[in-house]
Amino acid sequence: MAATRTSSNGGKNVFIVYAHPKPESFNGALLRTAVDVLKSHGHSVEVSDLYEMGFDPLVRLDDFSVDVCRVVQGEVDKVERADLVVFQFPLYWCSFPAILKGWMDRVIQVMSGFVRKTGLYEEGALRGKRALLSFTTGAPSIPFESLEAMLLPMQVGTLNVVGFDVLPPQVSLGVENATGEKLEKYLAAWIERLSGVFEEPTAELLTIDKWAKKHSVLILTARAKSDPTQAKHF
Amino acid sequence: MAATRTSSNGGKNVFIVYAHPKPESFNGALLRTAVDVLKSHGHSVEVSDLYEMGFDPLVRLDDFSVDVCRVVQGEVDKVERADLVVFQFPLYWCSFPAILKGWMDRVIQVMSGFVRKTGLYEEGALRGKRALLSFTTGAPSIPFESLEAMLLPMQVGTLNVVGFDVLPPQVSLGVENATGEKLEKYLAAWIERLSGVFEEPTAELLTIDKWAKKHSVLILTARAKSDPTQAKHF
Numbered sequence: 300m301a302a303t304r305t306s307s308n309g310g311k312n313v314f315i316v317y318a319h320p321k322p323e324s325f326n327g328a329l330l331r332t333a334v335d336v337l338k339s340h341g342h343s344v345e346v347s348d349l350y351e352m353g354f355d356p357l358v359r360l361d362d363f364s365v366d367v368c369r370v371v372q373g374e375v376d377k378v379e380r381a382d383l384v385v386f387q388f389p390l391y392w393c394s395f396p397a398i399l400k401g402w403m404d405r406v407i408q409v410m411s412g413f414v415r416k417t418g419l420y421e422e423g424a425l426r427g428k429r430a431l432l433s434f435t436t437g438a439p440s441i442p443f444e445s446l447e448a449m450l451l452p453m454q455v456g457t458l459n460v461v462g463f464d465v466l467p468p469q470v471s472l473g474v475e476n477a478t479g480e481k482l483e484k485y486l487a488a489w490i491e492r493l494s495g496v497f498e499e500p501t502a503e504l505l506t507i508d509k510w511a512k513k514h515s516v517l518i519l520t521a522r523a524k525s526d527p528t529q530a531k532h533f
Numbered sequence: 534m535a536a537t538r539t540s541s542n543g544g545k546n547v548f549i550v551y552a553h554p555k556p557e558s559f560n561g562a563l564l565r566t567a568v569d570v571l572k573s574h575g576h577s578v579e580v581s582d583l584y585e586m587g588f589d590p591l592v593r594l595d596d597f598s599v600d601v602c603r604v605v606q607g608e609v610d611k612v613e614r615a616d617l618v619v620f621q622f623p624l625y626w627c628s629f630p631a632i633l634k635g636w637m638d639r640v641i642q643v644m645s646g647f648v649r650k651t652g653l654y655e656e657g658a659l660r661g662k663r664a665l666l667s668f669t670t671g672a673p674s675i676p677f678e679s680l681e682a683m684l685l686p687m688q689v690g691t692l693n694v695v696g697f698d699v700l701p702p703q704v705s706l707g708v709e710n711a712t713g714e715k716l717e718k719y720l721a722a723w724i725e726r727l728s729g730v731f732e733e734p735t736a737e738l739l740t741i742d743k744w745a746k747k748h749s750v751l752i753l754t755a756r757a758k759s760d761p762t763q764a765k766h767f
Contacts, residue, residue: 320593325766356590356631359554389766391638393690394628397590401631408625437766449690452683456627475766532559532623532671532709 310341311497314381318388318399320350325435325474325482330387332486333433336493345377349398356401358408374406383429383496384463390434393441393449403457411461423462430463431496433489439473446470447504455504467502544575545731548615552622552633554584559669559708559716564621566720567667570727579611583632590635592642608640617663617730618697624668627675627683637691645695657696664697665730667723673707680704681738689738698735 315333319326330346337344347354378384388399395403410425432453441449446468454465469492471485492499549567553560564580571578581588612618622633629637644659666687675683680702688699703726705719726733 320591350591356635357554357584358625358630391592392634392641393686394634396592397631397635397638400626400628400634401590404625404631435766448682449686452627452686456683532669 310343311382312343312380313337313345313383313385314377315344315346315385315387316349316399316402317346318349318386318396318402324389325471325477325485326387326389328482328486329433329435329471329489332489333385333387333493336490340494345380347374347377347402349402354398354402356398356404358401358404371405371409374402375409378406378410378425378428381428383431385431385433387433388435390436390441395453407457407461419460420462423460425462426464428463429466429497429501430458431466431469433469433471435471435474437473437475439476441472454502459504464501465504466496466499544577545616546577546579546614547571547617547619548611549578549580549619549621550583550633550636551580552583552620552630552636558623559705559711559719560621560623562716562720563667563669563705563723566723567619567621567727570724574728579614581608581611581636583636588632588636590632590638592635592638605639605643608636609643612640612644612659612662615662617665619665619667621667622669624670624675629687641691641695653694654696657694660696660698662697663700663731663735664692665700665703667703667705669705669708671707671709673710675706688736693738699738700730700733701736 313333315330317326317330319330321327334344334346349356386395386399388396391397394400432450447454450468454468459465469489471489474482474485477485547567549564551560551564553564555561568578568580583590620629620633622630625631628634666684681688684702688702693699703723705723708716708719711719
């Protein structure tokens with residue numbers, strides 16, 4: 300049953316996709332903090348703990364069958380209900396951990412089917428929903444001068460392309476050797492930010508408008524035109 | 534037993550990491566073509582078919598134990614033996630499919646341990662080895678004006694940072710709706726390219742030298758300084 304988009308007390312619906320194997324990790328602390336602060340502001344919160352759920356991240360041959368679509372349908376429903384989707388994860392090799400990458404490969408893949416009926420970017424099926432990447436790094440800096448460039452495939456090529464309004468990322472750098480004081484500061488900043496998360500402006504994303512205008516095709520929608528059982532790419 | 538780096542007939546050692554669930558896919562055709570042409574030129578070829586192997590892509594708590602390191606040790610050994618590592622995969626959401634992302638998260642992660650004893654980029658532990666991304670897309674174009682920008686986290690942030698000399702990618706665009714003639718052309722281009730793959734110059738990568746000079750730390754090496762059983766990030 301899909302909940303209403305706005306709960307009775309005026310709060311919003313937030314869906315947190317969490318991808319860390321260790322509850323006592325700093326990612327776990329960021330997750331629990333988010334749940335608490337969002338609820339305290341009257342929002343409804345759903346959480347998918349991908350490791351705990353045993354989420355299967357692998358695209359398989361029978362992903363084209365209706366039955367397997369049902370496996371990810373629960374995740375699709377949570378996205379459908381959400382006004383904001385928060386992804387909480389440790390950055391591995393400048394990208395999502397595999398289990399979260401697989402969530403994109405399967406859940407966003409299913410939802411991208413809707414894009415065919417609407418459009419790309421601001422016309423995307425998931426327009427009106429916000430998305431926010433909250434991640435930790437082990438090292439105290441990222442290996443690129445531009446954080447935006449590093450996040451391009453994630454923020455633009457995965458989320459914005461299907462219509463999400465992407466908020467600036469919440470980055471907790473160098474948690475591996477951070478002092479307790481530093482970690483407390485990260486948690487305090489997260490609390491403050493989430494308190495006004497529905498009022499803040501979306502991120503200035505690297506533009507790919509020129510590409511979008513030139514090519515009226517999404518990287519994945521080619522599938523729509525062909526027989527999925529004969530798929531050459533997937 | 535590690536093989537010699539150069540086989541007796543003067544050929545080189547090539548390791549192909551293959552990530553597609555369907556042998557009869559075009560990715561499968563590119564794989565078989567690569568094996569045949571490389572062998573015909575006197576090279577030795579090893580293949581890891583990640584789906585067929587049931588490769589587990591998930592970083593787990595006990596990845597810090599010696600036993601689990603043994604699980605990926607077979608993959609590490611193949612990389613160690615190789616002069617060239619080819620990654621053959623369908624591009625999902627501007628990045629690796631989850632199973633291949635997990636290979637990076639675990640195998641390159643283990644090998645990045647060596648980096649601590651050497652350095653980054655041209656001083657990386659895997660220097661002298663070549664890496665090449667060969668991928669298909671479903672749609673006939675990519676969603677960015679710069680292919681390099683899209684590949685930054687993969688080519689630079691994962692492979693070049695540990696020392697690989699990265700060759701330009703082999704891109705088979707729009708295979709989903711490609712004609713048989715088009716697919717034959719892709720295979721012919723792949724054959725021609727692989728025939729001289731050890732002679733070709735490496736890619737002009739987006740530079741992150743300034744970053745590397747400023748920060749003498751790899752995104753993952755922070756772990757080296759701390760007790761892994763108490764890891765906050767991983």
